[in-house]
Amino acid sequence: MKVIIIGAGEVGFHIASHLSRENKDVIVVDRNPEALRRVSDNLDVQVLQGSGSSPVVLKEAGIGSAEIMLAVTNSDEANLVACLAANIISPSTKKLARLRNADYDDYHEIFREKAPHIDTVINPDIEVVKTIYRMMKVPGAVDVGEFADGRIMFVGIRLEEHSPLNGIKLIDLPAKLKGVRPLITAIMRDEELIIPRGKDRLKAGDLVYYITASEQLQETLAVFGKQEPPLKRVLIIGGGRIGYRLAALLENQPIACKIIERNPEKCDRLAERLNKAVVLHGDGSDQGLLAEENVGEMDAVVTLTNDEETNILASLLARRMGIRKCITRISKFSYFPLMSTIGIDQVVSPRLSAINSILQHVRRGKVLSAMSIKGEQAEILEAMAMATSAIVSKPLRSVGVPKGALVAAVIRKEQIIIPTGDTVIEPDDRIIIVARREAILQVEKILAVKLEFF
Amino acid sequence: MHWRHVFKVVGVLTIALACTMIIPLLVGLFYQDRSILPFGIALAATLAGGTAFFLVGRTDRTEFVSQREGMAIVALGWTVAGVFGALPFYFEGECPTFVDAFFESVSGFTTTGASVLTDIEAVSRGLLLWRSLIQWLGGMGIIVLGIAILPFLGVGGMQLYKAEVPTPVPDKLQPRIRDTAMILWKVYALITAAEVLALWAGGMSFYDAVNHAMTTLPTGGFSTKNASVAQFGSLYFDLVIAFFMVLAGINFSLHYQMLRGETLAFWRDSECRFFLGAVLVLTLVVSFDIWGSVYATIGESLRYGVFQVVSIVTTTGYATADYEQWPAMSQLILLLCMFLGASAGSTGGGMKCLRIMLCFKFCYKELFSLIHPRAVTHVKIAGKGVPDDVLRSVLGFLALYMGLFGLCSVLLAGLGVDMTTAFGAVAATLGNIGPGFGMVGPVENYALIPGLGKWLLIWCMLLGRLEIYTLIILLVPEFYRK
Numbered sequence: 001m002k003v004i005i006i007g008a009g010e011v012g013f014h015i016a017s018h019l020s021r022e023n024k025d026v027i028v029v030d031r032n033p034e035a036l037r038r039v040s041d042n043l044d045v046q047v048l049q050g051s052g053s054s055p056v057v058l059k060e061a062g063i064g065s066a067e068i069m070l071a072v073t074n075s076d077e078a079n080l081v082a083c084l085a086a087n088i089i090s091p092s093t094k095k096l097a098r099l100r101n102a103d104y105d106d107y108h109e110i111f112r113e114k115a116p117h118i119d120t121v122i123n124p125d126i127e128v129v130k131t132i133y134r135m136m137k138v139p140g141a142v143d144v145g146e147f148a149d150g151r152i153m154f155v156g157i158r159l160e161e162h163s164p165l166n167g168i169k170l171i172d173l174p175a176k177l178k179g180v181r182p183l184i185t186a187i188m189r190d191e192e193l194i195i196p197r198g199k200d201r202l203k204a205g206d207l208v209y210y211i212t213a214s215e216q217l218q219e220t221l222a223v224f225g226k227q228e229p230p231l232k233r234v235l236i237i238g239g240g241r242i243g244y245r246l247a248a249l250l251e252n253q254p255i256a257c258k259i260i261e262r263n264p265e266k267c268d269r270l271a272e273r274l275n276k277a278v279v280l281h282g283d284g285s286d287q288g289l290l291a292e293e294n295v296g297e298m299d300a301v302v303t304l305t306n307d308e309e310t311n312i313l314a315s316l317l318a319r320r321m322g323i324r325k326c327i328t329r330i331s332k333f334s335y336f337p338l339m340s341t342i343g344i345d346q347v348v349s350p351r352l353s354a355i356n357s358i359l360q361h362v363r364r365g366k367v368l369s370a371m372s373i374k375g376e377q378a379e380i381l382e383a384m385a386m387a388t389s390a391i392v393s394k395p396l397r398s399v400g401v402p403k404g405a406l407v408a409a410v411i412r413k414e415q416i417i418i419p420t421g422d423t424v425i426e427p428d429d430r431i432i433i434v435a436r437r438e439a440i441l442q443v444e445k446i447l448a449v450k451l452e453f454f
Numbered sequence: 455m456h457w458r459h460v461f462k463v464v465g466v467l468t469i470a471l472a473c474t475m476i477i478p479l480l481v482g483l484f485y486q487d488r489s490i491l492p493f494g495i496a497l498a499a500t501l502a503g504g505t506a507f508f509l510v511g512r513t514d515r516t517e518f519v520s521q522r523e524g525m526a527i528v529a530l531g532w533t534v535a536g537v538f539g540a541l542p543f544y545f546e547g548e549c550p551t552f553v554d555a556f557f558e559s560v561s562g563f564t565t566t567g568a569s570v571l572t573d574i575e576a577v578s579r580g581l582l583l584w585r586s587l588i589q590w591l592g593g594m595g596i597i598v599l600g601i602a603i604l605p606f607l608g609v610g611g612m613q614l615y616k617a618e619v620p621t622p623v624p625d626k627l628q629p630r631i632r633d634t635a636m637i638l639w640k641v642y643a644l645i646t647a648a649e650v651l652a653l654w655a656g657g658m659s660f661y662d663a664v665n666h667a668m669t670t671l672p673t674g675g676f677s678t679k680n681a682s683v684a685q686f687g688s689l690y691f692d693l694v695i696a697f698f699m700v701l702a703g704i705n706f707s708l709h710y711q712m713l714r715g716e717t718l719a720f721w722r723d724s725e726c727r728f729f730l731g732a733v734l735v736l737t738l739v740v741s742f743d744i745w746g747s748v749y750a751t752i753g754e755s756l757r758y759g760v761f762q763v764v765s766i767v768t769t770t771g772y773a774t775a776d777y778e779q780w781p782a783m784s785q786l787i788l789l790l791c792m793f794l795g796a797s798a799g800s801t802g803g804g805m806k807c808l809r810i811m812l813c814f815k816f817c818y819k820e821l822f823s824l825i826h827p828r829a830v831t832h833v834k835i836a837g838k839g840v841p842d843d844v845l846r847s848v849l850g851f852l853a854l855y856m857g858l859f860g861l862c863s864v865l866l867a868g869l870g871v872d873m874t875t876a877f878g879a880v881a882a883t884l885g886n887i888g889p890g891f892g893m894v895g896p897v898e899n900y901a902l903i904p905g906l907g908k909w910l911l912i913w914c915m916l917l918g919r920l921e922i923y924t925l926i927i928l929l930v931p932e933f934y935r936k
Binding site: 002020023026027033040044045046 | 521613630841
């Protein structure tokens, strides 16, 4: 399968990295030779220098034989024009564009049906706000994802010293817990991802990923000793696109919201568009201002400025002032591994969101959705089991699930099954698989998605 | 620098090399000659050596290969291949000292074709096949072959590829490096097979046809006959081999385009036009020069002129005539051909036409801007501007090439070799041609070069094959700093 990626920025780079590891033919187009050099030095992909919105360059990249084109440059306009040009030269190529301007929000469907025929429009800001909101709702969660149309939650939490599960062997879990049982699918320990087996113990400090039915979420959190009263007051630092979206979302909930922005003009505009939220003019990392506004009383602080260093500092400050829940926006991927060591666990990234939703669309078809775990060491795939694939009609233990992968849940009509070695997957079941990066290829093989990828 | 990773990759490549020794072993068994035992021992030793390298690096889990590691892997890989490839020569007793065997083996892998064996026809058939086979493997590149068939080299394969095939403007035929490598090898194998058929159809024995095809396509030049191609004395063979030498001197991505039906591919590529034009003009000049002075008829002059010029300019090194008996102008043209070389992306050596072309264009641009001081000009290839860093590296390469040529000839002369020989031997090894001038002319060989001189020429051959930078970087102390 051939994929053309327009834009060699952080998003383009990481998508290219994912896809090239999965043996897809990737061509990256960008105007900047430096950005291209970074791509060609690190990844096994072809690069092409030129403007992605130029028909000549697109032709040279072989758009005619490309199955999918991803327009992910920093400029919405360039992405739109690239899709327009691609549509003229090769109407059969699937086109995906990243458009970040909120003004386009209402036109996503129209773009699909009318002129540029963009098959998918991604606005990572929308995804980020959703992620932030989910994190707020789930106390203690570091990472939250939804599968099977929201019926299944995938939650990552940090195991604390006083948690009742500290030091327990996984095999002993059912004996210890009478009622609901979270299915632990992966553990991050010292930046190393473990797909645990029965003998493995949970340790304080682990980042534990588990799967649960959505209605049992609160109970499972209680099992881990994480319970918090519902959110009442939230402080947002940074009133950019994401800050505004989040504030507007919170306004519709019974949540009081304050928003701090440094730029007076932006404050004006925010105050005009928001009704209940309190807009404050000032610096988010100014301790005086934070104290004045009773930060200590807040249930959560979300730092969303465009400057990640400011976000990190503001979150650290807020933590010191007694806030338990700080959600921090980070853009540089290289910062991710550092975050937990300085005590900032809840991190969001518009770029990571963009990558996740794009991957999901690239794999669309039998793989329904995909999400990568922090640090990109593993992915969670939701897939439809087909009658012809190797995984069905056999007990799981004889399917030969590759090393480093785990079938975490099976959804059969309305029922959610936590599989054992004897479980037999039937056609049209939805399966949720956690797979380390190196096992993804083999997982795709046993799902036989290769035959009808799209 | 992840040395373990370097060792691991080199180990796997060495094990793969051991596997290729099975082929001459089978040939030896078929002919029941004396190469069976030497190959058995060499195979076992290579396997053991490769395993040892692999065990040193087995714990390595590196995923990222930096440019530095890529160069280290390629440089070490080629040296190690040279050492293990020498074992059959040494064990069979054809070479009295190990340096002779090492020289013959490196001359094979680097597609030079310089030999220290005096009586080639006395050598066993298994060993002669090995001699041709290592040229064939080295021609398209052992690392490129590794990338094509060993999936684990895919990660970081581009770094290795760039280190082994250092063309000024690298072209990737396919998005994935493995597919690119695979295509190149397939095209290479296909053209080789075509030549085997063409020679066999003309009446050459199948064994000789295979050997000559396997040394023509890599522009290597090892023959199974004492007098090289001259021994056959056939116009048909001369023409077929000359034709395939020219093909081997053309960028293999053009062959790929041609096979896909783009019939104008050769013509559209400016380097290819330059190369074919140079071959044509130089052939005519040389043939005219030797007409009357050496050969009586224009037909004979053309026959020997074409073959010698093509053989030298593509850096193959077969001979059908002793060009040292030719007039001075023809000899000098052949000497310059050794520097010119074939196209970038071909299996030929030398400085490469593309670099010479860029150098000419750059000089013209300098002259132009003396006349129009305010003119803004670019050096262009095929209508596209060549980036400054590419130009810089080309000029740097030419300077290094000439510098090393000078230095190595002085060193060789210092070992007691006469001036013509020193010049000729260094030019012929640095350009991976084979026959030079003087003591190492087309009818003599390298057996009489002193031992230390052989080490020096081994170094020159590796430098030439890996296009200098990859190998010489190992001498820069900065390379080893953490």
